Amino acid sequence: MKKLCKINRKEIRQSMPFVLSVVAKPRYICEQCARVSSDKSLLCKPVKIKDYKQKK
Ligand SMILES: [Zn+2]
Helix, strand or coil: CCCHHHCCCCCCCCCHHHHHHHHCCCCEEECCCCCEECCHHHCCCEEEHHHHHHHC
């Protein structure tokens, strides 16, 4: 599976069903790209969103 972070702007449209399915209920955010995903293996530098919310 291609990482969400590696999808380029030309691939976004054709990957949309997949993209929507992983960003709908995000649990992780990529610290390098600001992309979000429910699956951390799809991000290059995943961090739990929950952890950030608690750090505030
Ligand atoms: Zn990334």
